[in-house]
Amino acid sequence: MDFRRIEWIFLIVFVGLNIFLGISFFQSQEVDQAVSESTNSEIVADIQRDQIKLPQLSTKTPTGGYLASQANNVLMNNRSQLVDIDTTITNNSTLHATLRAPLPVKKDKAVATLKAWMQAPEHVLYGRHYQYAESLSSGNHYVFSQQIQGHKIYDRRAQITFSVANGKLTGYTQTYIAKMSVLKSNVELTSAQEAVLTLYKDNELANNAKVEWVELAYNYLLDTKGSTVYVPTWFVGVENQGAKSVTIKKLNAITKTVVKERD
Structure with missing residues (x-):
């Protein structure tokens, strides 16, 4: 018996089977994608x-x-760094800050003013870790969400909310993920x-x-x-x-x- 010939036959059959399965899988993927695209097109038509x-x-x-x-207790442990700001802590995590001297904030420059002001560590703890979240803000409430390792966090556990009334910032609330x-x-x-x-x-x-x-x-x-x-x-x-x-x-x-x- 020619074992070498049998080995070659098995090898050819094995390779052929893998090619067949590969082509079948690829065709299946194409069909699934086509069905998905067709379904989405129908839904878009319904939406219209x-x-x-x-x-x-x-x-x-x-x-x-x-x-x-x-x-964490980071805000509680470091709030003494804030200058001319009275603070209270609730639930061991939320810092409520009241400015002793309100900050003038013009409506058309509110975001820029708050961005600049919060960079100072005596005004806001870890202020550089937050970015303005326009979609979460409304009216006179300006929300800044925390950015962690390149990830944007949209959650009340990681944000600062500035409340501006009558053209002045009188205080804010802050939460922070350490x-x-x-x-x-x-x-x-x-x-x-x-x-x-x-x-x-x-x-x-x-x-x-x-x-x-x-x-x-x-x-x-x-x-x-x-x-x-x-x-x-x-x-x-x-x-x-x-x-x-x-x-x-x-x-x-x-x-x-x-x-x-x-x-």
Whole structure:
């Protein structure tokens, strides 16, 4: 028996089988993508019929993961560094600051004024770790969200809210995450377009509504074993017909589930 010939036959069959399976998998992927694109096109058509206005939405799938932080007393331990500012702490984590001499703030220059003022450590602790979040701000309330290791956190546990009244800043509230650890990374997230389409399918977008903006940031997920877990979330600003304000809808970018408001 020619064993070498048999080996060659098995090798050829093995290679041929792998090529066949590879082609089948590739064709399957193409079919799944075609079906998905067709389905999305139908949903977009339904959205247009319901006269819902959408901005340009990206179909790119970013990556993210799960982050975790632990409770800290950083603000409480360092508030004595603030100058001419009276402070109180609630829940061991939220700092309430009252300026002894209110800061003049012009409406048209409010953001720039606050950005510059908060950089001084005697005015705001760790002020350089926050960036202005226009989509979370409204009226005379200017919100700055914390940036951690390149991750934008849109959550009340990591933000500063400046309240301006009668052209003056009299105080602010602040929360701060001292350290963030990565639980899981490089997870493929849903795209901005898919997030909005999912909200529509889940009846989160009313007829004649307008999607003003779509942003990806980290949001609170749960508390477990002494840690707070955060997950990538699509924040979608929606203005309903006749409304004078924007409602924020949230979608978990990993599980594609709607995030309901909670404490």
